[in-house]
Amino acid sequence: PDMSNHPNRSRHSSSANPPPESIKALREAAGLSQTAFGVAMHSGLRTVQDWEAGERRMHPGLWELATIKIKPAKA
Numbered sequence: 001p002d003m004s005n006h007p008n009r010s011r012h013s014s015s016a017n018p019p020p021e022s023i024k025a026l027r028e029a030a031g032l033s034q035t036a037f038g039v040a041m042h043s044g045l046r047t048v049q050d051w052e053a054g055e056r057r058m059h060p061g062l063w064e065l066a067t068i069k070i071k072p073a074k075a
Helices: 020-029 034-040 045-053 060-069
Strands: none
Touching: 020 045, 020 060, 034 045, 034 060
């Protein structure tokens, strides 16, 4: 079935999945390991590794949670 209008299928939607580089950058800016980031996102280490490698897409809702919940480390 054609699901081209589904938000997870289109890269042009404002609710599209975040790019792997953005996920890694957010995690690193907060000074979190992949394991700690996974715990914060209620996900496992392998899932975080897959998100950052571009092998799995992070759901837009989880990305929104991450941007609200995960803050950069203070210098």
